[in-house]
Amino acid sequence: MSRFVLVLAVIMLAVTACQRAPEEEPVSPTSPAETVTTPASPVATGPMARTASCENADAAYRIDYPADWETNTGDVLAECSLFDPEPIDIEPGTQIGFDVAIAIRAENVSFERVAEEDMAVDETSREETTVAGRQAVRVEGEGTGQALVPDGMRVYRYAVDLDGATLIAVTYDAGELDFETKRQVLDEMVASLQFVGTPAPRATP
DSSP states (O other): OHHHHHHHHHHHHHHHHHHSOOOOOOOOOOOOOOOOOOOOOOOOOGGGGSEEEEEETTTTEEEEEETTSEEOOSSSSOSSOEEESSOOOOOTTOOOOTTSSEEEEEESSOHHHHTSOOTTEEEEEEEEEEETTEEEEEEEEEEOSSSSSOTTOEEEEEEEEOSSSEEEEEEESOSSSOHHHHHHHHHHHHHHOEEOSOOOOOOOO
16 A cells, blocks of 8 residues: 555656646746937038029029128119128119129139139139039138229139139128128038030120
8 A cells, every 4th residue: 555655656756746837937038129220410500401492594593592682773883793681772884893792703714714813802712523513613812902892801702614614603701791601601602503515605805
């Protein structure tokens, strides 16, 4: 009898061992998800934070300018040539004043000639660059008084090669708007410039 009880106990222990749940494998602690910070896109500030655009059919370009600025209508000078915070009124036969914030014009003069040092401006900086895929030069300086630019007046301008003609974009240290703001606006305007066709023919001077 005791032998039977012993055998029965062994069998019950074996069955119990078989019915035990399998041991769970240790689980590594979950690493916290890596946080990826994406730099915020730069937000435009200043006069060019909001822009409008216009097109000059004569010089065949499109350009952005500050949305709260004005541009000329084209009654006297080709539309989209002058830009200023104030309304622009041009009288026929009059010269454009230095106080207009930014002026853009195409001249029937070769880029090589325009890009030469100008006796009317004492250059303080000169940089070769490209504008809308065309060779260009950016110049800053002061008037020498030997031509139209008054002595000591600061000048900042771009000259862009138009294959036989030259596009000039310029601002002067005149008028109510400060010169540094006008320089910044001119840089951003020129960066937005696109040529949209062939410039209209111009009479040879």
